[in-house]
Amino acid sequence: MTIQKIITILALLILFTINSKANAADSPWPEIRKQRINQLLPNALKAANVDAWLIVCRENNNDPLADHIGCENAGSPAAYLFYFNKGTFHSVAYSPSSEAKALDELNIHEKVISVPRSVSALKYAAEFIKKQPFERIAINVSDLNAQADGLSHSQYKQLASLLGAKQTAKLVSSEEVVYQWLSIKLPAEVEIMKEAAMLSAKWQLEAYKTIVPGKTTDADVAKFLKAKMKARGVTDAWAADQNPNVNSGPDRGHSHSTNKMIMPGDVIQIDFGVKLYNRWVSDIQRFAYVLKEGESSAPANIQQYWINARDSGFAAFNAMKPGVKGIDVDQAQTVLMNKYNSEPVPWSTGHPVGYVAHDTGPNLGGSRSAQVRPAAHRKLKEGMVFAFDGFFSWPLNNTEFKTISVEEMAVITKNGAEYLIPPQQNLVLVGNNE
Numbered sequence: 001m002t003i004q005k006i007i008t009i010l011a012l013l014i015l016f017t018i019n020s021k022a023n024a025a026d027s028p029w030p031e032i033r034k035q036r037i038n039q040l041l042p043n044a045l046k047a048a049n050v051d052a053w054l055i056v057c058r059e060n061n062n063d064p065l066a067d068h069i070g071c072e073n074a075g076s077p078a079a080y081l082f083y084f085n086k087g088t089f090h091s092v093a094y095s096p097s098s099e100a101k102a103l104d105e106l107n108i109h110e111k112v113i114s115v116p117r118s119v120s121a122l123k124y125a126a127e128f129i130k131k132q133p134f135e136r137i138a139i140n141v142s143d144l145n146a147q148a149d150g151l152s153h154s155q156y157k158q159l160a161s162l163l164g165a166k167q168t169a170k171l172v173s174s175e176e177v178v179y180q181w182l183s184i185k186l187p188a189e190v191e192i193m194k195e196a197a198m199l200s201a202k203w204q205l206e207a208y209k210t211i212v213p214g215k216t217t218d219a220d221v222a223k224f225l226k227a228k229m230k231a232r233g234v235t236d237a238w239a240a241d242q243n244p245n246v247n248s249g250p251d252r253g254h255s256h257s258t259n260k261m262i263m264p265g266d267v268i269q270i271d272f273g274v275k276l277y278n279r280w281v282s283d284i285q286r287f288a289y290v291l292k293e294g295e296s297s298a299p300a301n302i303q304q305y306w307i308n309a310r311d312s313g314f315a316a317f318n319a320m321k322p323g324v325k326g327i328d329v330d331q332a333q334t335v336l337m338n339k340y341n342s343e344p345v346p347w348s349t350g351h352p353v354g355y356v357a358h359d360t361g362p363n364l365g366g367s368r369s370a371q372v373r374p375a376a377h378r379k380l381k382e383g384m385v386f387a388f389d390g391f392f393s394w395p396l397n398n399t400e401f402k403t404i405s406v407e408e409m410a411v412i413t414k415n416g417a418e419y420l421i422p423p424q425q426n427l428v429l430v431g432n433n434e
Contacts, residue, residue: 027277032188033068034108036181041082042089044180051134052083053177056122056155063140063150065178070108075099076117077155079125080109083134092128094121122155126162137167138174144374147360148178183361184383185354189280190411190420193354193385196237196274196282197409197420203228204244204270204286211430213264213290218246222257225272237273237281238357244272248290250400251393264292267302267402268430273357283357283387284421285407288428298427305392306427308340309404313390313423316349316364317410320380320388320417326350326362327376333391334367343393343401344368348376350388353409357387364388384412385420 045053057063057071057078066072069080076096083090091109093100100114115121129137141156142148151159160168185193207224210216225244229235236243246257248266262268268290273283287306289298297303312333319332330349337345348365351358361384366376388410393403409420 027279028188028192029277029279030106032186033070035186035188037069037082037091037108038089040184040186041091041181042084044177045082045084045089045138047180048138048174048176050136050138050172050174050177052081052129052132052136053138053174054125054129054159055080055140055174056151056159058155061152064147065140065150068182070103070106073099073102077121078115079121081125081128083132085132094124096121120158120162122158123162126159126167129163130167135170136172137170138177139171140174140178142173142175142178145175145178145360147182148173148175179360179378182355182359183352184381185385185411186383189354190383190385192276192280193282193409194420196234196276196280197284199232199234199274200272200282200284201286201421201424204272204284205428207270208268208286208288208428208430211262211268211288211290213262213266213430216262217259218248218257218262218268219259221246221262221268221270225270229274232274234274234276235278237275237283244270246270250396251403262290262430264290266290267404269405271407279355281353281355281357282409283353283407284409285389285405286424286428287404287406288430290430298429303427305394305404308336308342309390309392309406310423310425311390312336312340312342312392313388313406313408316388316390317408317417317419317423320364320386320410320412322380322382322412322414324380325377326364326380327366327372329364329380329388330376331367337391340392342391343395343403345391345393345403345405347389347391347405348373349391350386352384353387354385359385361386380412382412382414386410386412386417 057066057074059075079094081092093109093112095103096117097114104112115124140150207221222244241256248262248268249260268288271285273281275281315336316329316333319329333349350364352361362378363373363375366372389405389407393401408423410417
């Protein structure tokens with residue numbers, strides 16, 4: 001290895017370290033978390049019709065929402081209670097004395113009560129709850145949403161024993177609280193997701209420029225994008241081995257990128273997302289056509305397939321308004337898909353995106369499925385963010401299909417949907433010259 005190569009590698013390592021540290025140290029999450037608790041959580045409790053929400057945290061096997069409420073560093077078990085008293089919202093943390101001071105200094109909660117390490121913090125919380133006129137107390141148990149299912153069986157048994165039968169009868173699932181809280185994003189969060197979406201789209205277009213038909217593989221394109229992520233110090237929006245999904249062949253669904261050679265005449269899909277500040281994610285797809293010898297544009301049929309998919313996505317976008325059900329957004333696209341004689345597409349038009357690629361919120365699906373998810377009947381609200389596809393599918397042979405699913409991101413405003421970044425208007429053309 002030459003000295004120049006060693007210097008280059010060291011420079012990249014230093015850049016990655018600097019970016020990674022800045023990404024963590026400069027994170028806006030601490031302030032945004034406070035705003036979410038104080039501005040959005042009271043409305044979520046009211047919408048869920050509960051008087052209080054209790055979360056139990058512990059070391060190593062913590063609640064999925066631990067870092068949303070400030071108990072990500074719990075050593076001994078701790079209890080966090082959010083509740084209304086005479087119409088006023090309160091937040092109290094019952095923390096072991098060893099962590100109480102540090103937690104109090106974060107200024108997340110109205111009150112931090114230091115509990116002796118020899119005493120159960122949950123006992124303190126239970127004694128307080130028994131003195132309150134609460135009728136419905138939410139706890140993190142859910143059959144449908146993993147983000148609202150953090151209370152272990154042993155923790156539940158302990159809580160029930162401390163509360164007694166009368167109070168235990170008031171316990172309900174926090175599923176609706178979590179739904180109402182996590183599905184809405186603050187404007188500052190939307191701005192961060194705009195940056196994540198911009199990076200995803202920009203790097204995909206740059207990746208297409210690196211393709212040499214007959215030499216470049218799908219996996220090569222994926223490696224290019226991974227290198228971009230590493231240099232920028234960002235991480236994967238979903239499972240690392242499936243991000244990005246680069247596919248120049250028949251439909252494969254969510255999958256890893258293979259060593260298939262990219263050839264003239266291929267339609268290429270890149271499904272890609274990044275995570276900023278180890279918190280907010282993007283989910284963007286861009287499509288390209290590989291020109292054959294003598295071509296300066298895509299063949300008429302491919303160009304029409306692209307227009308069909310793009311316009312179907314526009315139909316979904318135009319249907320996205322506050323008060324509209326997710327299934328109705330899906331149906332708006334399905335109308336055009338049927339008009340264009342698209343082959344059946346099994347995937348939903350869209351899904352919420354935010355802290356994970358498939359976040360909590362309404363599902364934009366159901367109109368093409370015999371089984372409709374309950375979330376498809378939920379209504380869109382201002383502040384929700386979605387990733388959604390424009391679909392068109394056609395047969396490649398008797399058993400295989402190709403689907404264009406150009407994926408964009410949008411936030412719901414009081415007037416309708418707003419793209420996070422400009423949508424893809426034209427099919428990217430990849431030249432066949434080296």
